[in-house]
Amino acid sequence: MQKDFDVLVIGSGLAGMTAALSLDPAMRVALVSKDHLAEGSSQWAQGGIAAVLDSNDSVESHVRDTLVAGAGLSDEKATRFIVERGRDEIQWLIDQGVEFTADEAAEFGFHLTREGGHSHRRIIHSADATGRAVTQTLSRRVREQANIEILERHVAIDLILGTHPGSGKKFCRGVYTLDTASGRVVSLGARATVLATGGAGKVYLYTTNPDSATGDGIAIAWRAGARVANMEFMQFHPTCLYHPYAKSFLISEALRGEGARLLLPDGTRFMPEHDERAELAPRDIVARAIDYEMKKRGLDHVYLDISFKSPDFIEHHFPAILERCLEFGIDIRRQPIPVVPAAHYTCGGVMTNLAGQTDIDQLYAIGETAYTGLHGANRLASNSLLECLAMGRACAAAVGASAPSQEQARLPVWDESQVTDADEQVIVAHNWEEVRRLMWNYVGIVRTDKRLARARHRLQMLKEEITSFYGSFKVSRDLLELRNLVDVATLIVDCAAARRESRGLHFTQDYPSQILVPAPTVVRQSITSPDAR
Ligand code: FAD
Numbered sequence: 250m251q252k253d254f255d256v257l258v259i260g261s262g263l264a265g266m267t268a269a270l271s272l273d274p275a276m277r278v279a280l281v282s283k284d285h286l287a288e289g290s291s292q293w294a295q296g297g298i299a300a301v302l303d304s305n306d307s308v309e310s311h312v313r314d315t316l317v318a319g320a321g322l323s324d325e326k327a328t329r330f331i332v333e334r335g336r337d338e339i340q341w342l343i344d345q346g347v348e349f350t351a352d353e354a355a356e357f358g359f360h361l362t363r364e365g366g367h368s369h370r371r372i373i374h375s376a377d378a379t380g381r382a383v384t385q386t387l388s389r390r391v392r393e394q395a396n397i398e399i400l401e402r403h404v405a406i407d408l409i410l411g412t413h414p415g416s417g418k419k420f421c422r423g424v425y426t427l428d429t430a431s432g433r434v435v436s437l438g439a440r441a442t443v444l445a446t447g448g449a450g451k452v453y454l455y456t457t458n459p460d461s462a463t464g465d466g467i468a469i470a471w472r473a474g475a476r477v478a479n480m481e482f483m484q485f486h487p488t489c490l491y492h493p494y495a496k497s498f499l500i501s502e503a504l505r506g507e508g509a510r511l512l513l514p515d516g517t518r519f520m521p522e523h524d525e526r527a528e529l530a531p532r533d534i535v536a537r538a539i540d541y542e543m544k545k546r547g548l549d550h551v552y553l554d555i556s557f558k559s560p561d562f563i564e565h566h567f568p569a570i571l572e573r574c575l576e577f578g579i580d581i582r583r584q585p586i587p588v589v590p591a592a593h594y595t596c597g598g599v600m601t602n603l604a605g606q607t608d609i610d611q612l613y614a615i616g617e618t619a620y621t622g623l624h625g626a627n628r629l630a631s632n633s634l635l636e637c638l639a640m641g642r643a644c645a646a647a648v649g650a651s652a653p654s655q656e657q658a659r660l661p662v663w664d665e666s667q668v669t670d671a672d673e674q675v676i677v678a679h680n681w682e683e684v685r686r687l688m689w690n691y692v693g694i695v696r697t698d699k700r701l702a703r704a705r706h707r708l709q710m711l712k713e714e715i716t717s718f719y720g721s722f723k724v725s726r727d728l729l730e731l732r733n734l735v736d737v738a739t740l741i742v743d744c745a746a747a748r749r750e751s752r753g754l755h756f757t758q759d760y761p762s763q764i765l766v767p768a769p770t771v772v773r774q775s776i777t778s779p780d781a782r
């Protein structure tokens with residue numbers, strides 16, 4: 250089956266919904282999501298959105314803080330482009346109906362909190378559930394738009410590529426998607442395809458990310474021959490709740506912004522020994538310090554304490570975290586919170602310019618899937634949602650200005666003649682677990698050449714197994730995600746092995762110092778045959 254649109258937006262997090270809402274309403278847009286509309290990291294965002302909203306603050310200062318966190322690898326032009334748009338993007342969200350936490354005494358009328366690496370209070374938020382406020386509002390707006398067709402439970406599999414007759418250059422004609430309700434593969438055609446599929450936190454055993462974060466867009470673009478960069482820079486958030494029954498619950502950096510302290514089990518504060526900015530040092534430093542203390546002392550976790558603040562303050566600023574911790578018997582008004590670092594944000598991704606354009610004509614990438622150069626070797630807290638907004642809107646403008654709509658010729662049909670129903674789902678489940686565990690053990694916060702080589706070898710064997718499975722059986726969401734996880738894990742290992750220095754989020758015991766002139770790690774695959782099946 251084939252369905253044609255003007256634009257396909259794959260992924261309905263903040264980046265995808267922003268792009269879909271910003272496109273010309275005369276365009277027929279498909280907003281494709283592998284789960285339900287609001288599912289994705291965006292709805293779990295807690296701390297807020299970084300933007301310059303106070304006259305004591307400045308774009309220069311926000312740019313500088315971003316470049317410092319990026320440890321010499323952020324692209325200054327991209328950083329300036331995105332940071333300069335902060336105020337307009339926040340105004341756009343307010344115009345859509347998003348309600349931020351008010352502060353009548355503040356110049357812009359909203360409370361601004363602080364997070365690690367920021368030299369000013371510049372994080373606008375909706376209490377401690379900013380993502381929920383933003384995605385609920387935008388989901389409502391998307392459902393009101395007559396030109397947007399929402400395709401939930403459709404998993405993008407691979408791009409459908411064409412070749413320009415003169416130049417031989419590849420261009421994107423659309424994507425194959427698995428409709429998980431019917432089990433059928435649908436070919437979606439369009440003159441522009443926007444990948445907004447989020448990050449790849451699920452490649453690690455412990456992560457703050459939702460189940461959908463399997464790096465699909467990165468793997469899909471890479472298989473089609475687009476360049477991917479800086480995958481070694483996986484950000485580990487320092488403070489994920491440590492509890493046997495708490496799956497992936499983040500304890501926002503905003504707690505540290507409001508004074509919370511990291512403690513050892515005996516109540517000793519340890520961050521001042523690691524960095525003069527203590528708990529407000531950038532995330533790579535705080536996560537590494539926790540990892541160091543845990544390994545040195547044989548601890549399962551450390552503690553984060555905000556109980557010295559008044560109960561009123563905690564209830565007003567952190568209601569969702571308070572409630573969730575209470576469910577696990579932890580009252581953060583009275584006791585410290587057990588925390589551990591966990592994989593949180595994919596700083597690398599599909600290389601794009603400042604319109605979201607990738608190496609492949611008619612293919613764009615935005616949000617956590619993309620690499621614009623903003624985050625360098627380490628993302629500054631709350632810069633991600635800002636990037637989703639700025640790039641979502643810039644991409645929509647570029648798509649609007651590109652070639653006019655044409656009738657799609659027939660797309661190649663998905664061929665299932667050689668495959669049968671899978672007989673051994675246990676293989677898929679086992680390999681999922683194995684990829685995530687080996688990445689956690691061998692490609693975590695501290696790396697070595699030996700561990701990377703071991704990971705690479707094991708991933709190669711898993712890839713062979715999965716390729717054979719993929720070639721023999723009908724596709725399922727689990728299998729497609731596993732295939733992507735292995736590709737993305739391999740990209741992380743290859744990028745990490747190529748970086749012979751320690752910088753930002755990439756720390757290796759074999760090369761502990763920094764080289765003088767750093768450059769992004771860029772990878773591209775030589776064979777491009779994603780639509781062969
Ligand atoms: P997502 O919001 O993850 O959306 C991805 C979408 O793509 C989903 O709809 C998913 O279903 C869909 N999708 C994926 N694969 C496919 C496929 N194959 N086919 C079809 N659809 C697909 N950043 C901040 O700036 N501030 C914060 O306070 C903050 N807090 C965070 C808290 C948590 C717990 C987490 C996990 C992240 C946080 N971040 C924060 C990071 C930020 O939330 C994410 O980087 C950002 O939301 C990513 O948005 P996105 O639109 O790129 O992707």
Ligand code: SIN
Pocket residue numbers: 294295296297500501502503629630631632633
């Ligand atoms: C947090 O609230 O700590 C998450 C902020 C972010 O990831 O930018």
